[in-house]
Amino acid sequence: MTLVSRIVVGIVALIHILILWLEMFAWESKGPDVFSFLSEELFTPTKVMAANQGLYNGFLAAGLIWSQFIGNPEWARKVAVFFLLCVAIAGLYGAATISVSILFVQTLFALIGLVFILLTKKA
Numbered sequence: 001m002t003l004v005s006r007i008v009v010g011i012v013a014l015i016h017i018l019i020l021w022l023e024m025f026a027w028e029s030k031g032p033d034v035f036s037f038l039s040e041e042l043f044t045p046t047k048v049m050a051a052n053q054g055l056y057n058g059f060l061a062a063g064l065i066w067s068q069f070i071g072n073p074e075w076a077r078k079v080a081v082f083f084l085l086c087v088a089i090a091g092l093y094g095a096a097t098i099s100v101s102i103l104f105v106q107t108l109f110a111l112i113g114l115v116f117i118l119l120t121k122k123a
Contacts, residue, residue, distance in 0.1 A: 001077055002120050008113040009064050009080050012087055015109060016061035023054030037099060060087055081117055084110045 001009070022030055027050040028043045043050075063083035070076035091107030 001073070001080060001117055005080070005113065005116040005120060006068060008109060008116055009067060009084070012084065012109045012113055013061045013064035013068075015106065016057045016064070016087070019106075020054045020058040020061065023050040023057065025054075027051065027054075035099075060090070077117055081114065084113045084117070088114065 022034060027047050031043050031050065032038070032040045060083055063086070064080065067076050067080035067083060070079060087110035088107050091102050091105075091110060095101075095103035095107060
């Protein structure tokens with residue numbers, strides 16, 4: 001992967017670490033600001049559900065970070081592509097079912113990463 005690809009993958013991983021933090025640890029305090037379209041009284045009863053979602057976002061971040069440390073360039077590329085595709089698909093579903101803003105926060109960076117990885121020569 002090129003340096004630009006690695007940077008974009010890192011940005012996508014960072015976004016998902018931030019989502020993990022929000023959903024697992026700051027759902028009731030910061031969640032209402034981020035998800036202002038939801039009624040504030042929904043945050044307490046959905047805290048456990050949000051934490052579960054946060055954990056899944058953490059797994060996506062972990063996979064993307066793992067791809068940065070794989071010694072074999074071809075495997076690193078394949079792992080990054082897999083996790084970026086997972087992020088993009090989750091983002092498309094979230095944009096269709098929750099909020100279009102997810103398309104710009106989550107999906108766009110994953111697609112940019114995929115383009116950079118898939119259009120560069122295999123290392």
